[in-house]
Amino acid sequence: MAIEVRIPTILRTYTDGAKAVDASGATIEELIGDLEARHPGIKARLVENDKLRRFVNVYLNDEDVRFLGGLGTPVSDGDTVTVLPAVAGG
């Protein structure tokens, strides 16, 4: 089961510069676990104390996972997950 994960510029040091990588898992948490196995060090930049870090936003098919089920949000084949840092507007 492959899910595309889009990686922001600042975290591409972990993915050899790749903008998007494949990972697998049934939830966001499992997906990040699989990412960590393939790209060691990346998990600590995304997760802290079993929660998403404050300034990290993760979107499942463009919807913020904090409003879906957090790290427990189910994912399935063909989904796209996007990781972005929090930025201001206005």
Added chain:
Amino acid sequence: MRFDSLIESVGRTPLVGLPRLSPSPDVRIWAKLEDRNPTGSIKDRPALWMIEQAEKDGVLTPGCTILEPTSGNTGISLAMSARLKGYKLICVMPENTSEERRQLLRMYGAEIISSPAAGGSNEAVRVAKGLAAEHPDWIMLYQYGNPANWRSHYESTGPEILDDLPTVTHFVAGLGTTGTLMGVGRYLREHKPDVKIVAAEPRYGELVYGLRNVDEGFIPEIYDESVLTTRYSVTSADALKRTRELLATEGIFAGISTGCALHAAIGMGRKAVQEGERADIVFVVADGGWKYLSTGAYEGTLDEAEDRLEGQLWA
């Protein structure tokens, strides 16, 4: 409608139906035309509320200098009020904002201090906070942390929507300072507990997210996640496509952040149709398209427009 001065005419904007973009007679989409404010954007509301609150608190007195980090519209609104009320205004603006916004600010007599393009508004906030510390006599109203920002929507935008459309089921707006969503969201939820409050967040090109550590991100102090039902990230391509669609099908010439909100509104409409539910979805037209003509957003193919918009702050 008659008003004693331009400032008095802020708000009371039209809510118009979009019969062609609405998916069915039971699922209707409505546009709140905030471009019909005195300086052409929704920001006239928070700007006026923040200034008047500071005057009430005695912080802002004649001759004072106001400092504000802004990507444009809040600055333009503050500049108009500052001119009429006799304040000096300094705006900290990211370099990658449209030329029209800069010209307007200069015309109103505001001074512009540029912040680096990389990092977008995060950088403008950082630079402004530094300047505020160096110049304690300057008054930073600080839209990202000032409760008068969301209160302007709680006291004006929200009640207007509920008065005009008591059957409202969804409210969709762009996410910047979060003021519109916090204010309208709180007001509507108090009166309609089941209302859905949906944020449409612009997804910019990579430059805007910068190369800084993820631990140095920025979340506006007034943001309260519990007010929102959900939050969508909308790409420049989708925002552009919807901005053009809005003009082509309903005749509304809006700025690009409006396309971002419309994209989420149409998504909510599709969901309601699938679930067989009635819906009255209100979304915010934050400003008109005039200030973005130089970005090339309205000319050529969508791909060309998207390329030209890369790295620009369009909301």
